[in-house]
Amino acid sequence: MNRSLVTIADHTREKIEYLIQMATEFERHPNRRLLEGKVVATLFFEPSTRTRLSFETAANRLGARVIGFADPKVTSGTKGETLKDTIMMVSNYADIIVMRHYLEGAARYASEVAPVPIVNAGDGANQHPSQTMLDLYSIYKTQGTLDNLNIFLVGDLKYGRTVHSLIMAMRHFNPTFHFIAPDELQMPQHYKDYCHEHSINYVEHKEFDADIISQADILYMTRVQRERFTDLIEYERVKDSYLLKMPLLAKARKNLKILHPLPRVNEIEYAIDETPHAYYFQQAGNGLFARQALICDALDITLEDVLKDTTIIG
């Protein structure tokens, strides 16, 4: 059976809860020798420092050795080698391949040709399942549940793959999504259709103010990038409309947590970092435990193995 992780959009509720439980165990004891003797390859055909560091730390803290490349310029891809050939070559050396690629569908294809499991660390604008997993884990950790939450998605809802994957992964948990975006960056129709097909509630808001935010359990901010706009006048007009500033949190629920996939530019005012609502740095930290769970799952290490693990360090 191919244990590769290409997307978690197809995961069942049970599987998501299982992985969250596994991540919780890793958070309790992150340092282990569970993967001693294993080699994890991290192939980054597109640079992504924070994702790579997170995966490599996850592997290192479980005792695996890590090989790979961080910069596609040093690989044979530039000499015209196909993805398949690179994957086949590395499969001779590694027990698992964590791959980031700039082309969409690269992870699915790699998982079909590779004799070892592939973990998708992002394939173009398509999927980024480890980000989704850490988002789910962060939501679960801060709210104590994934069920019946009000989740506000703010900013670039058109190109933001993290928000798209989150909608798909949350479909089992009866969420209500709230979409807040400039006209040019609205949630694409086919994701709204997806919500209808899966009976996911969603509301679209024009305003982004304290009254609206008062209903939120999770406020998921994303970056509104200048290069996404065809009309730069429109960009100048709306760029400051989706910034999160202190007064907007005046009526916030106590349990409200603010998430952001990072890097942040100016979407969230720095003063907010000091409030109990800010959670984006911990969210990134949760990526370590989520990725430990995903690597182990791809290597067929079960939750039971993790619970019975006797290799915990310290």
Place this chain on the structure above:
Amino acid sequence: MKEKVLQVAAIQNGTVIDHIPSSRIFSVVSLLHLEKLTSEVTVGFNLRSKSMGRKSIIKIANRFFTDDELNQLAVVTPNVTLCIIRDYEIVEKKTVKLPEDLLGIVKCDNPKCITNNEPMRTRFHLVSPHALCCHYCNTQQALDEVKLCD
């Protein structure tokens, strides 16, 4: 009595593909790789048709196709009629049915899709009667706008 003349000569054995919209005839040729055949192929182009105004027809002697081969035609010509001929008689009439999975037929219109950048076979899933979804990059495209693989 007025004698009825066939616009394209009959074949003794083989396959007749009728009611092809003339604009799609080259797609049919390429989907069935007819250019590689050594048996006789007669093509009638822009013929008069009661139902279509103008149509095209292809008669392929001594060649019978599998359903999988023929069903590919549904991508570009969903309304063709297929006749299996044995000893000048029509022994079977068929229509084509779009398969759930299309392998190596349709080209993905996303330039950043892996299938447009790697020597590999494309794969699409039928997601509605009018739309396909790329198995790799998840891009959807309307059936009436698809381009075929080279």
